[in-house]
Amino acid sequence: MQYLPNIIFAILLTVAIGYFAKNVKKLIRNIKLGQDVDVSNNKKERFKNMAMIALGQSKMVKRPIAGILHIIVYVGFIIINIEVLEIIIDGLFGTHRAFSGIGPIYGVLIGIFEILAFLVFVAVVIFWIRRNVMKLSRFWKSEMTTWPKNDGNFILYFEMVLMTLFLVMNATDVSFQNMNNGNVISQFIAPLFSGMPESTLHIIERAAWWLHIAGILIFLNYLYFSKHLHIILAFPNTYYGSLKPKGAFNNLESVTKEVKMMMDPNADPFAAPPEGAEAAMPAKFGASDVQDLNWVQLLSAYTCTECGRCTSACPANLTGKKLSPRKIMMDTRDRLEEVGKNIDANNGEFKDDGKQLLGDYITNEELWACTTCNACVEECPVSINPLSIILEMRRYLVMEQSAAPVELNNMMTNIENNGAPWPYNQMDRLNWKDE
Amino acid sequence: MTVKTMAEFMAEGKQPEILFWVGSAGSYDDRAKKITKAFVKILNKANVDFAVLGTEESNTGDVAKRAGNEFLFQMQALMNIEVLNAYEVKKIVTCDPHSYNCLKNEYPSLGGNYNVLHHTQFIQQLIKEGRLTLQGNLYKGKRITFHDPCYLGRANNEFDAPRQVLKNTNAEIIEMKRHKQTALCCGAGGAQMFKEPEKGDKDINVLRTEDALETKPNIIATGCPYCNTMMTDGVKAKEKEAEISVLDIAELIANSEEL
Numbered sequence A: 001m002q003y004l005p006n007i008i009f010a011i012l013l014t015v016a017i018g019y020f021a022k023n024v025k026k027l028i029r030n031i032k033l034g035q036d037v038d039v040s041n042n043k044k045e046r047f048k049n050m051a052m053i054a055l056g057q058s059k060m061v062k063r064p065i066a067g068i069l070h071i072i073v074y075v076g077f078i079i080i081n082i083e084v085l086e087i088i089i090d091g092l093f094g095t096h097r098a099f100s101g102i103g104p105i106y107g108v109l110i111g112i113f114e115i116l117a118f119l120v121f122v123a124v125v126i127f128w129i130r131r132n133v134m135k136l137s138r139f140w141k142s143e144m145t146t147w148p149k150n151d152g153n154f155i156l157y158f159e160m161v162l163m164t165l166f167l168v169m170n171a172t173d174v175s176f177q178n179m180n181n182g183n184v185i186s187q188f189i190a191p192l193f194s195g196m197p198e199s200t201l202h203i204i205e206r207a208a209w210w211l212h213i214a215g216i217l218i219f220l221n222y223l224y225f226s227k228h229l230h231i232i233l234a235f236p237n238t239y240y241g242s243l244k245p246k247g248a249f250n251n252l253e254s255v256t257k258e259v260k261m262m263m264d265p266n267a268d269p270f271a272a273p274p275e276g277a278e279a280a281m282p283a284k285f286g287a288s289d290v291q292d293l294n295w296v297q298l299l300s301a302y303t304c305t306e307c308g309r310c311t312s313a314c315p316a317n318l319t320g321k322k323l324s325p326r327k328i329m330m331d332t333r334d335r336l337e338e339v340g341k342n343i344d345a346n347n348g349e350f351k352d353d354g355k356q357l358l359g360d361y362i363t364n365e366e367l368w369a370c371t372t373c374n375a376c377v378e379e380c381p382v383s384i385n386p387l388s389i390i391l392e393m394r395r396y397l398v399m400e401q402s403a404a405p406v407e408l409n410n411m412m413t414n415i416e417n418n419g420a421p422w423p424y425n426q427m428d429r430l431n432w433k434d435e
Numbered sequence B: 001m002t003v004k005t006m007a008e009f010m011a012e013g014k015q016p017e018i019l020f021w022v023g024s025a026g027s028y029d030d031r032a033k034k035i036t037k038a039f040v041k042i043l044n045k046a047n048v049d050f051a052v053l054g055t056e057e058s059n060t061g062d063v064a065k066r067a068g069n070e071f072l073f074q075m076q077a078l079m080n081i082e083v084l085n086a087y088e089v090k091k092i093v094t095c096d097p098h099s100y101n102c103l104k105n106e107y108p109s110l111g112g113n114y115n116v117l118h119h120t121q122f123i124q125q126l127i128k129e130g131r132l133t134l135q136g137n138l139y140k141g142k143r144i145t146f147h148d149p150c151y152l153g154r155a156n157n158e159f160d161a162p163r164q165v166l167k168n169t170n171a172e173i174i175e176m177k178r179h180k181q182t183a184l185c186c187g188a189g190g191a192q193m194f195k196e197p198e199k200g201d202k203d204i205n206v207l208r209t210e211d212a213l214e215t216k217p218n219i220i221a222t223g224c225p226y227c228n229t230m231m232t233d234g235v236k237a238k239e240k241e242a243e244i245s246v247l248d249i250a251e252l253i254a255n256s257e258e259l
Ligand code: SF4
Pocket: A310, A313, A314, A315, A316, A317, A323, A324, A325, A369, A370, A371, A372, A373, A374, A375, A376, A377, A386, A387, A390
């Protein structure tokens, strides 16, 4: 019986990590549903971007208040996790504060943890106020109802509870308080429990300990269902983010082949395509569903933190248009999850469900409202490019469905016929010189 | 005003220093043609040996690409590249940030490799090299605010050249709240110029004009023919056209130097 807590702990840990691993596998499978894209170049620059943007949070501080608060939570989160290592060791081997043997430095460490825990708590409360009391408009757009709204708050409650548990655990740890080294914050909480018998304190301390670690494990498994996945995926996403100037849109190679053939005066338009050419041709131009996007775009969809910085800078959204670049990312993730579930339910094979990203999630009206201004790309703290998805879907609309707005079709016909978007004669192109 | 075509240079067996890419707006749009001419005057003043393609120039395909028509874009691009490469063009300057971006970033992988500059970058070079000295005082004491074109600024990280050039007007340059990286689009990009806006509660150019009006400017400076149209319309919508003019940086320089 003596080992019961250790066994329960080991089981809890195994189940939690096992379930997490299962979801990570699913995540990777879903991301791999995307088209291939070559991102193997410039490893050095990519690492630098990851170090600056994900690790160094360089984009976050562009909005100083949210940026600094976020850094507190982020640093706190990472450092306090060193404490989790001790908790796991204690849990598995039945020790108590296994690291305390390292001497006075232990007190310094715990002291730092306590201060961070307190700061995280304060930062999270401010975050909550910004969302729910001050109602910052970017958290109250139409795509931020139901789950996305609750998700944002859940995480804040979670962190508040975890930090409280950590501090209460320390406050009720009699031997730790007696040591009086490192209880920087918890010494002020300890008086709340004064007068209680030591056995009660011990029960509270144990309860806080168990709830704390259980909370962390639940949190770990909550990630997959939440915008909080960004704490992991921000790293690969900033690594794979585009290195080109923002204005450079990709040129479709499949189109180049066709155009070159069309323009080649020696090509026989009626010749049978060479062997294998059929297979090499893409099934379609542009994207109407998640599988047509590339895997970096799908990774981005899972990375999106739903912070809405993109949307709050989007000229279309600011002027009341339906388009919201954040919604583009959220829709992509939702549809990808739906496709993933479909695959799970059908023994690893996607069965047509009569739905797609275009139309069922993202409307033409949203796509045609974009000015391709790159404000969303500039704003995103984790290197997401919503514009690239908008462009792929426009390509599908125009090249597969000829579904551009009439005015745009006229404009394109003009370019085709006279090399200008207006119906002017090509031969008049230099007339300005003599006017 | 002297303007020679690439074909004329070729006939003389000469190569110009730069090719001036006029662009569709700069060639046909009445307002944009004034910007084209202002820039030519500056080139003439600095004795720059330049050529235009004239009737051999065709739309870059930029707007078709952004509308989603990759076919049309690549057809235009390959056609233009054929002409440019046949003339062995090395350096291109244009007053249109959309052409600038497209030629600079999207032509190379299709076989068109050129050194491409926005006109404000080229003017800045001319000043630095001492080929162009500016001393006009026409705008001294005036308040000018500069609207960053998306395809020069955010898209290509050029925020400095237009501001440096503007300083030479001796005017007071006042920044809008949203400027440089956070500048708001004028509303013309992504083929919006050629269609009605989607349903909303305001036009983007009006919102951007409000940004500009906050700085109490005498002049709104632009660096793109489409921005120019959008801001001009915005100023009209706000009934301020009597007090505030919208001018391209090339025009401001040409006016200030009385070219
Ligand atoms: S690129 Fe499109 S979606 Fe992004 S901010 Fe500009 S208008 Fe909005």
